[in-house]
Amino acid sequence: MLQKANSVNNALEKAVILRNPLKIHESMRYSLLAGGKRVRPMLCIAACELAGGQESTAMPAACAVEMIHTMSLIHDDLPCMDNDDLRRGHPTNHKVFGEDVAVLAGDALLAFAFEHLAAATKGVSPERIVRAVFELAKCIGTEGLVAGQVVDLYSEGLTEVGLEHLEFIHVHKTAALLEASVVMGAILGGADDEDVEKMRKFARCIGLLFQVVDDILDVTKSSQELGKTAGKDLVADKTTYPKLLGIEKSRELAEKLNREAQEQLLGFDSVKAAPLVALANYIAYRDN
Amino acid sequence: MLQKANSVNNALEKAVILRNPLKIHESMRYSLLAGGKRVRPMLCIAACELAGGQESTAMPAACAVEMIHTMSLIHDDLPCMDNDDLRRGHPTNHKVFGEDVAVLAGDALLAFAFEHLAAATKGVSPERIVRAVFELAKCIGTEGLVAGQVVDLYSEGLTEVGLEHLEFIHVHKTAALLEASVVMGAILGGADDEDVEKMRKFARCIGLLFQVVDDILDVTKSSQELGKTAGKDLVADKTTYPKLLGIEKSRELAEKLNREAQEQLLGFDSVKAAPLVALANYIAYRDN
Numbered sequence: 001m002l003q004k005a006n007s008v009n010n011a012l013e014k015a016v017i018l019r020n021p022l023k024i025h026e027s028m029r030y031s032l033l034a035g036g037k038r039v040r041p042m043l044c045i046a047a048c049e050l051a052g053g054q055e056s057t058a059m060p061a062a063c064a065v066e067m068i069h070t071m072s073l074i075h076d077d078l079p080c081m082d083n084d085d086l087r088r089g090h091p092t093n094h095k096v097f098g099e100d101v102a103v104l105a106g107d108a109l110l111a112f113a114f115e116h117l118a119a120a121t122k123g124v125s126p127e128r129i130v131r132a133v134f135e136l137a138k139c140i141g142t143e144g145l146v147a148g149q150v151v152d153l154y155s156e157g158l159t160e161v162g163l164e165h166l167e168f169i170h171v172h173k174t175a176a177l178l179e180a181s182v183v184m185g186a187i188l189g190g191a192d193d194e195d196v197e198k199m200r201k202f203a204r205c206i207g208l209l210f211q212v213v214d215d216i217l218d219v220t221k222s223s224q225e226l227g228k229t230a231g232k233d234l235v236a237d238k239t240t241y242p243k244l245l246g247i248e249k250s251r252e253l254a255e256k257l258n259r260e261a262q263e264q265l266l267g268f269d270s271v272k273a274a275p276l277v278a279l280a281n282y283i284a285y286r287d288n
Numbered sequence: 289m290l291q292k293a294n295s296v297n298n299a300l301e302k303a304v305i306l307r308n309p310l311k312i313h314e315s316m317r318y319s320l321l322a323g324g325k326r327v328r329p330m331l332c333i334a335a336c337e338l339a340g341g342q343e344s345t346a347m348p349a350a351c352a353v354e355m356i357h358t359m360s361l362i363h364d365d366l367p368c369m370d371n372d373d374l375r376r377g378h379p380t381n382h383k384v385f386g387e388d389v390a391v392l393a394g395d396a397l398l399a400f401a402f403e404h405l406a407a408a409t410k411g412v413s414p415e416r417i418v419r420a421v422f423e424l425a426k427c428i429g430t431e432g433l434v435a436g437q438v439v440d441l442y443s444e445g446l447t448e449v450g451l452e453h454l455e456f457i458h459v460h461k462t463a464a465l466l467e468a469s470v471v472m473g474a475i476l477g478g479a480d481d482e483d484v485e486k487m488r489k490f491a492r493c494i495g496l497l498f499q500v501v502d503d504i505l506d507v508t509k510s511s512q513e514l515g516k517t518a519g520k521d522l523v524a525d526k527t528t529y530p531k532l533l534g535i536e537k538s539r540e541l542a543e544k545l546n547r548e549a550q551e552q553l554l555g556f557d558s559v560k561a562a563p564l565v566a567l568a569n570y571i572a573y574r575d576n
Contacts, residue, residue, distance in 0.1 A: 024438045080387035099368035108429040114402050115425035118418050126414035130406050137403035141396040150312045
């Protein structure tokens, strides 16, 4: 898995090179190459390989989902949104480059994800590339990241936030991009419609799982271990799974989601499905 | 031309309907449906028709370029950028919906442009749709809108801004999206590579023309006539064509660009090319 993450890092490094205008590329690279876990790109590649494709076939799409993830972190950290100073243990983008450049770096990463997907994907029919463009675009806007963030922003301090409301936020804010990562990989790898939909269900489960585990970690780990401000969900009076269900029931929910996710993969060759299973377990049992 | 603009308005109205989450869709629609001149969509449709395609073929792409244009206006107006309170005679998006929603509405429009282009374009080979996605994406990022805005932001107050520097800003900030509008129309309409490149040259000329005329209008018209704060380029100490060349030489430059643009269309059927010629003349001789 470390090897895959290194391949992704190399590909990202080459996709967004330092060139003129320097400041905006420095800003994009600062956040894009800050050493994330690359979970989304690895999901994209693993899904492509499960569908019978090569790592290289999925690599532009894998880079694209990481660009979108980075864009959403940069914009969510802005003073007018979550107003975060730290991200992965480093000052946030706007703290280093200013708010104006941070907004533009996010915009440029958003657009470049589509440019890279359209220009660099090789050996796949254009029809499948158009479907991948559609999946990526859909997970960003008002049926994905943006919907989750806007509902999240307007939920802080609300007294009555139920499980359904919390799930809406996370399905959109986290699960949608994980779903696009897996589904794009499946489509570009040549999966038929039935297999694409199985992988979509797998991705939806691990998307929610990802956030349940994030919430648990926020309560149980220190800031230093997480590389970001721990306990900030409680400080901001945000609704989380541990707050709604308690830690134990949250852990049970995580187990259930991981089980449901892996059930979707039973119809596939178990050797080929192993990387996706490993990623699901990593998401379930990670400690940061 | 008014009829085309109405078709575009209807299509935009249907593309971004009011639905949940309400606030973000209200914000997107507020700026998207605020009654712009729809020059970019009309260029896209006219180029498609010149290449032999139908209006309906280019309409999703035409809507997409207007979504991108609107996104760039919303983000450029933000307090951390140009800090504008008025746009087309109305309060800017962040003044009405808040900065957080304005950033997200821009992001959502950016993503939705690609979703709409990929999902709604009919009767065109997927290979041409992928090329259109590439052209649209390229004109937004660090070779287009973002590059122009970042260089513009860091030019204010500079004492030595020459013609070359000014042209860099406008080629990226204005001409790039006009180029994408025309080129996407040409590609989707079925133009061969040679004709696509002729229309690209046409678009580059009218893109620069657009900005030269904008600068002239900013000096010669009142705020009420323009629907935005006039003379603000001078107040902000921005370099403009009239400031560098004087009004008369700026007008001559505009004439020259319009002539060069129209020369690119000489090889086409003059009846079919008439709408693009009319749009070039509109850009050259408009009074707001």
